[in-house]
Amino acid sequence: MDEPAAPVAWLQITVETERASLAEAIFESFDAEAVTVLDAGDDITVENTPHEHPGFEASRVTGLFTHGTLAAPIERALQDTLGNDATIEVNTLADEHWASAWLAQHPPLHFGHRLWIAPHEAPVDVDDDAIVVRLDPGLAFGTGTHPTTALCLEWLAEADIAGRHVLDYGCGSGILAVAAARLGAASVTAVDIDDQAVRATRENAERNGVSQCIETPALDGIGARTFDIVLANILAKPLIALAPTLTGHAAPGAPLVLSGLLTRQIEDVKNAYTGAFTFEESAIREDWVRLDARRNGHD
Secondary structure, X not given: OOOOOOOOEEEEEEEEEOOHHHHHHHHHHOOOOEEEEEEOOOOOOXXXXXXXXXXXXXXXXXXXXXXXXXXXXXXXXXXXXXXXXXXXXXXXXXXXXXXXXXXXXXXXXXXXXXXXXXXXXXXXXXXXXOEEEEOOOOOOOOOOXXXXXXXXXXXXXXXXXXXXXXXXXXXXXOHHHXXXXXXXXXXXXXXXXXXXXXXXXXXXXXXXXXXXXXXXXXXXXXXXXXXXXXXXXOOHHHXXXXXXHHHHHEOOOOEEEEEEEEHHHHHHHHHHOEOOEEEOOOEEEOOEEEEXXXXXXXX
């Protein structure tokens, strides 16, 4: 009688670092099957200017490698490159254990009445009219777990999106752009200063069947166009600096959704948009804020 096949094992290496991009590059140079970047904790994220790449204060970067990959050379490369900045953890996961553990860490998330965000392999028991966006944690920011993203998804889930032209400024993983498209937007323009984020947005749009209505032009490729809805889930400093830009892209009467700021930054951000928008009551979660406003003028 043949012996049952032994379960395939995966090599998983996780590094906690403030230099996530270097860790990603190392994992990719060793032919990682998957690389995931997540916030290392609930600390306040780095506040960048509009011309700097966004990032977590500290990130947990995980590389998944096929059976037989040696951990030692990868660990050595991480240590040589990151030095004392890195905390490295090495694990071996059986195939079925990896799948179940991964899905347990990233369960489907529900927003509003009918919007769900779920990994591609996660089962979702939903009604026929539910909108399920499939998104795996990956190299760009935004999987719906952070309060700022969740607040924006909740707004989208309840808003009148159908037939609207939407601008997602600072698209990250493309989660808001894809959700808007799945909710019926006529078109979504998604932009970001990070080329990796733009690539992730395109891939997620393709995998969710909405690439035909999502465009990803360069930041300077939008021109003077105006939009029915403007979304910006960034951070307080760039939100303030980008006030003239976002104001110029909002059509009269258009909703403006700003997120990525803290409660202590509400007035500073609002002041940057004074005169052009009328603000509604703020939505707050875990000290993070979503500001909802409407462009002054007629629809």
